[in-house]
Amino acid sequence: MDDKTLLEIKDLHVWYKVYGGYLKVLHGVNFLVRKGERVGLVGEAGCGKTTTMKSILQILPPGDSRIPKGEIIYKGKDILKMSFGELQRLRSKEVAMIFQDPTAALNPVFTIGAQIGDVVRYSIALEEKRVKKEKIKTLSARALKEVYMPDPERILTNYPFQLSGGMRQRVCIAMSISSPRNLLIADEPGTSLDVTIQDQILRLLKEIVEKQGTSIILITHSLGVAREMTDRIYVMYAGTIVETAPAKDLFKNPVHPYTRGLLASVPKISGGGIARGIPGRIPDYLNPPPGCRFQPRCEYATPSCQEKPPQLFEIDKDHFVACYLAQR
């Protein structure tokens, strides 16, 4: 770990309590974000991307989730061992998350102004005991202006249901950048919107990140988006990181069978018919397969893959793969 490291997740395990036991969703996630770096996190739906990100902010559903093992080190401090005050500081000043579905992420019965206002208030409440209402309003309006919202003063008095999906997504982004942060987490921004608006949202994010020099973790299930937007990509499968490499390397030289499958399943504009895809689906988290979690779907699986989960192994500079195939 060098001094350029901003966030490092080590061997994170997260379980969800359900009827009949625990869903062992995260199974040893390792993850690193450097200062000013744009990191992509790719994987199919339900593989634990959002869970990993929510555990950074400690906003997993309380009571139903537990973290049996692992460390999340932010600026040299383990988030899992932080006091409540330190955690509040982390949430209000350091890290912000943009949720996948803007409609669900906004409280339906409060105005946009009330919601952004509180985010602004608590991001500066630590320094200033009394925050003036006027100041909150100006800062909220400025945040909306930064995401190119027309008529921010009016938007502040609106309720979420009065805005379109794209506008709601902008509001969510505005909340996250209303005060400067060191790390932004964008969970599939715009996936619930149509493609043109999704594109606008991504451009907007890129611009903001470049302007403010913020680190960003971009979660997506689209490899194309990850390639365009990020410096380095993590590929996740069923609660484990299977491969990570600088964006260009990953496309040039994918090693893990799952990454290769993912790349092959992207439909190509230049023809070639329907993409190949990967047979099967994400395993049952209640009774996950032994050893490598991808092994039951893997065409190269050997009996030894069922014994022990493979560890990340550096095959090239900054290129890690968790597969016995790569070690041989």
Place this chain on the structure above:
Amino acid sequence: MKLGPFILRRLLLSIFVLIGLSIVIFILARVVPGDPARLALGPRAPEDVVEQLRKELHMDKSLPEQYWIWLTNALRGDLGKSLVTKRPVIEDIKEYLPATLELVFFTAIFMVFFAILLGTLAARYKDRWVDGVIRIFSYIGVSIPAFVLAVFFILIFGYAWPILPVLGRLGSQFTVARVTGFMILDSMLAGNWTAAWNAFTHLILPAIALALGGTFQEARITRSSMVDNLSKDFIAAERGYGIPERRIMFKYLLKPSLIPTVSVMGMDIAATIGNAFLVEMIFNWPGISRYGINAMLFKDLNAISGVVLIIGLIFALTNIVVDIIVAFLDPRVRLGGIRGQ
């Protein structure tokens, strides 16, 4: 706030429904019994006297005409004379209504307060023992009819453990001049604080008997909507932005969670008003419901129709109030967002 048109729409609908109700009452009081005049005077009255009363009741005219006369009279406040008290029904209503309103008002306060308190506790300590105890009590609470609870209270507090008064509105040692008809308010106006306290202690048992079922039902609704909302993304987002936990609980979680609770309030108040008919009888509470029950037992048709009409009116008003509170809590209702989508 575009509350104005919303309230206006609700008022118009209520007026329409009340006119419908008046037709039902008219049919019930004038058509179903066959000969109300004979019924009013008894079987031994001479035929010419009965005929005289039929004329007075306009029974020689057609039914729509009769209804029109009855309705216009009712709108002027003339609901006819009561058979039992021999007074105009409207006078009786004026005398007895405040006691019932006072009781129902306190019941509603009790219901809302404890429903939210218990519901929040159960949601906060979901699947812990607090939640379990509240759940068990709610099963039992919902299953005890108000009048059964009232009888138990009489037995317990009237005989076994007399710490609270069980009969009437005020101890006989007090006299309070009637101004508004609301006993606690009148006592306060007279500056008689001991009487006000005494009146309040008289309210406690009937109010609990009336409130219990609804309280537990609404506590369960509050709990489930809170648990539901707790797992929503917006709560996680607000936590993630560093908004303090207490502010999330009492602002961002409570407001959306109260919408279902308040929405069913109308039904629970309906049940309260209905049950008041029995509970007032048991606690000898001099309200409109006890008056109504007496009227029913003596087939006092004018009084029955007067009471049902006034209760319909009160119920319509409470429903409007409930709707306004819902509209206040939920901008989608207030600004027409639900219908539009």
Place this chain on the structure above:
Amino acid sequence: MANKNFLAVTVEKPREKGKWHRFWDRVSRYWYHFSRNKLSVVGLAIVVLVIILAIFAPLVTPYPEHAGPFVDYKNAGQPPSAKYWLGTDPIGRDIFSRIIFAFRGALVMSILVLAIAVPVGTVFGLLAGFYHGTIIDTVIMRISDIFLSVPSLVLALAIAAVLKPNLMNSMIAVTVMWWPWYTRLVYGMASSIRNDYFVIAAELSGASKFHIIFREILPNCLSPVFTKMALDVGWVILIGASLSFVGLGEQPPTPALGQMVSDGARYLPQLWWMSVFPALAIIIVILGFNLFGDGIRDMLQSSR
């Protein structure tokens, strides 16, 4: 290697099963969902017990003749004992026997009220939903609004009072108040199902209105209707007990639960058993039907 299973797409072969076999399959699936909450099973036990007691009342009660104009001043006002389990009233009648007989009236009432109110309310709701937005819709729904504009118990009391007070008329009064709830429930579903593609398809293929309403729309509304019915049995018993408590239900000497409580209340506190035991009987019956209704709701919701 059980874990390899998820690789293969499992296609269950439709096995030839007997009619009975399939029937039991369904029953056991329903039972599984019903019995997941143990309280539902308790409710079912209470319901079954009450029904059996009510049906065989003359056989299971120690003094069946006490459920009528019977007088035995020698044993008047006896406290609970081995001879009179729940004591006797001031004219020497056994409270236990009278409670069991009172179950009969309560059950008959709730069955008859729902047997009339549910089909009537459902049909009106279906019609209003099918003719959504027309004059038929408006008329039906406004009429049901009128009946919902007064607390049910109040208007039921008024109706029962105007008619001659007896069990039959109290049932009529409650039925008149009960159907609009089902109209409202079914209307909400029917008016949205009405625009579903399968209904439009049936319409386009020339199906009759009768067919569309009763064969296409109705089956899709039934589950919530049955749920509400199961939950309503307890409420009807409650309303019936309230009416008889006031004296507008079953008339003495035939016993009714509410009437027994109000009779007993006059002899408090000396003959406390006269009102306390019928009151507990009311609570237990309503609790049983409520728990049972919750179980039915769970069952119908999760078996879909």
